[in-house]
Amino acid sequence: MDSIFRGLIRFRFLVIAAVLGVTLAAAMQLQYLRFESDAESMIPPNDPVLHYNDVVEERFGMLDLIIVGVLNDNPQENGVFNPRTLGIVKEFSEKIALLPGIKAVRDEDVTSVATMDNITGTSDGMAVDPFMEEPPRSAAALAALQDALFDNAMFVDWVVSRDGTGLLIMARMESSEGTLEGVARRSAIYRTIRDMIREKEAAGVPEQFHIAGRGAMEVTFSEDARGDMELFMPLVLCIVLGTLYLTYRSLRGVLLPLAVVIISVIWSMGLMAWLGVPMYFISTMMPVTLMAIGVAYGIHILSRYYDEILSQAEPDANTAVMAAMREMWKPVVFTALTTAAGFLSFLTAAMVPIRYFGLFTSVGVLAEMIVSLTLFPAVLSLLPPTASRSLRSQMNRSRDLATTGWVARALSSLGRGVARRPLLVWSIAVGTMLTCLIGLQRLYIDSSWIDVFHQQSPIRIGDEVLREKFQGTLPIYVAIEGHEPDLLKDPDLLRKLDRLQAEVEQDPIVGGSLSIAEFIKRMNRVMNEDRKEMEVIPDSRDLIAQYLLLYSFSGDPDDFDEVVDYDYQHANVSFFLRSDHSSDIERVIDRIQDFVVREFGTEENGADGQAGEHDPLTVQFGRWLAGITPTVIGWETKSGFWIGFAGQGYMSNRFSELVVSGQLTSLVTSLLAVFLLTSCMFRSVVAGLINIIPISAVMVFSFGLMGLLGIPLEVGKSMTASMVIGIGIDYTIHFLNKYQLKTEDGLLDPEAITVATMATSGKAIFFNAAVVIGGFLVFLTSNFKPNFYLGAMMALNMGACLLASMTLLPAILNTFKPRFVYGPTPSPAPPLRTDYAVSTLQEKETV
């Protein structure tokens, strides 16, 4: 190894030129990097649940909605029933219909009180009239409009809120079809509507406005994500620079690690661009994550380099560099490999963006390793071997590394404490573990799309308000698939659909539902002199067919698209949910599926809709570990219908199933990888085991704590596990490496070894963790809940890793005195040596 580093130093200019050359080439590729913001790309394109959802959405012409709520709760103005509020709704409806990318051919294609027709029963027939053409002015006309709306149950909670203080405008957005133009068009719709609202607000109208719907969420999502990155990069940079300066008080101590990180980020992102892999939302975390990780290698090399300079009277640049590299190459290589393995374990995920994030972050980590191991010796050998005056004067006074700097002093005392009171360490560790194991039992999974936005985010507020006031914004579809046309005209089937709706609507979070049964019931009432008791499914199949014909006279050929397909073979029942928490969604799905089993039965030998069987093994394994029931697409019933489930609500359940089970597998994989790698490094299986004990304890701690605090596990949090393992194992590796070196140097007393390790590697680990924690704390400023949780979890877990590797790890080593550290033969009681500082100096002199 020496010869390699000697070579690097000899050809240092070549090395620097090579690194810079590769960086330049990678930087040139960056311009080709493209962004992928479609939320759907998170679910693998061949996923059966996604595929079935696409089938249903296409069959019934379902498109993403953008929803605008216009609220007025002033009783003096009769709520929304005043000319001004109605005028705004009319104006907005007309303007939105004209926006490019809004699917609106006729007025009614944008749904609102200003566009919809009201079908009412009269004494001699039926009337089809717009609710309003112009906003009514007289009190009588306004009251008549109000009565007309509330008389039709289908419109209440849908275009008008039950309390009469809100009106909705709903428009369907054309699919982005995954193209950048499509995405931009959808963003433009959202922004134009937002501008329309701002204009009204600037004009001082008293109405409140809210925008919701998946379209609006998508746009806010990508805007917020970009905002985060613009804020995070400089903040993380400041924290890294600040910590580095406080550590070394020198320019090289700041700039070198920084250069390593920036070069590596350019390398891995350049490679992404070159391979044509797009940046997904999750990949935007990559630069920040690499920054937090990559400075560690520099810190450890520099730390050893400065220790060397400080302990020598006449330090020589090449000697100091060689000493640092000789001792540090192995831990740097192995910590990089374990971190890379942690991220590579993301390859077990079902989601393509998560896989790429894992892959290219691990590429970045390896790049950081290579650049650290080459650039550091090359550049450091060029610089004069000096340390900052304050560090040097402290060292001169005490001649002891363990008292040089407050961090070293504090860590040395901690080391002494841990070595002298192993029982205390053990009891705290075991106590915490037992408590957290109880917490682990209570951990539950729950994720929510809307909760990813900050509480104060307009999209979240809008969604909450509109969900409360109206029927809910999250759809679940129940598709009834007949095996031949016209089956849907069967009165018995329609009654079953009607009962299904009534039963599921019992659930408090189900705000409303829609099916062909409702239209038939409504028409039956209308055609029977508008008598309320006639709002039932008629007995005659022909009459149902004739009602459907009649509807086609008074609407549009596509009117029933969302509830029944063109030849009445397939029907769709939509349920609208007021909550998007997966626990709520699951309860509603259970309710629906219970009804289907009870009323339609299951055909054992029928076509099977188990999505889980074709999942990757990694997902199946994780699901088994977590005890998650796989998502079912649907099943063949005994009534001659195949019944399937889809909709955004169903998709989000599938999403959380895939992520959580995938991440569980990746946790197990990364633990295994780390175990194998550390076993190799220390050439001992026991060493591998000892390495993963502290990190496993941190895992139990972090997820147990969540269980104890009642914080649900969701997508973002589940992703931190493998990252913590990959990054956190570094501390144990560095610690163990130094501990081993100290025994090789002749130290035999556990306390002396512990204190000496703490004063040197411990210090480096501490600064390393400080940078990582500081970097992830930046995420707490995020508007985005996943980023916030990621930051909080990472910061907390890295802190726990730091603590575990400095307390639990030495306790294990001191207690069990494993052979790979202490040598094959148990040594006789070692003489008590407290002059570890002298031994440290002796060690330096032998170099």
Add this chain to the structure above:
Amino acid sequence: MKTIGLWIGFGLLVLSAVSLASAQEIPGEPSGREIAVMVDEREDGDDQISEAVWTLTNSGGKTRTRHTLRYWKDYEGREGLSSKSFVYFESPPDVKDTTFLNWSQEDAEADDDQWIYLPALRKVRRIASGDKENSFMGSDIIYDDMADREVEEDTHKLLRVEQDNGTKFYVLESTPTKENYIYSKKLRWINAENLTEPKIEFYDRKDRLLKIWTTEWTQIEGIWTWKRTVVENQLTGHKTQLDISNVRFNQGLKESIFTERSLRKGAP
């Protein structure tokens, strides 16, 4: 009414010819307005009986087929009506014997009077519809397309003259004078010889091509009439094909056919 309209139209025509030489868009050809008036005045008979097969196809390629028998009588403004029509459904079986009666108002703004008889309900019901944008019989044709549109409701511009297989076509652009009408404009291809319209393009409010309406014409008893007409919605992919057969003109249809009473009796 129609004769008065003709005189007014003639008067306006003379006026515009005198005052605005520029109304003639293409030298040597009649102006757009003149062509529109000629088309409006094309002979269409006093009454008509026809059979039709409606084939409605959605964007997914699924179809609905209906057979109807239609009776139509021109009222030329009598009783304030422009025409009355009676439609009888022969198939599909589950809607057989359903009948539909429409009294089309002479005043384009007024709502038509409509009645339907549903045999399974055994009741005649009156339909009052105030929305002209609604579909006609579930097809891509809306009520407004079927209404007699006055020449004055649009400004007409002769865009160009096209020749196809020795036949001369006027291409007319008709733009509504009223703001926010369903269509921003129509492009009409008009056979210069017989004034039939083989093709009309409808543009929506966003000025996108919304519908293409193509018609094959045939001459029966000296009157030009539809043989097959196809309307394709360019935005939804929905398509309507109407095949007309057994057309008979001027049968002296009795007024009693076009009453509520006859709805129950089925086809006369």
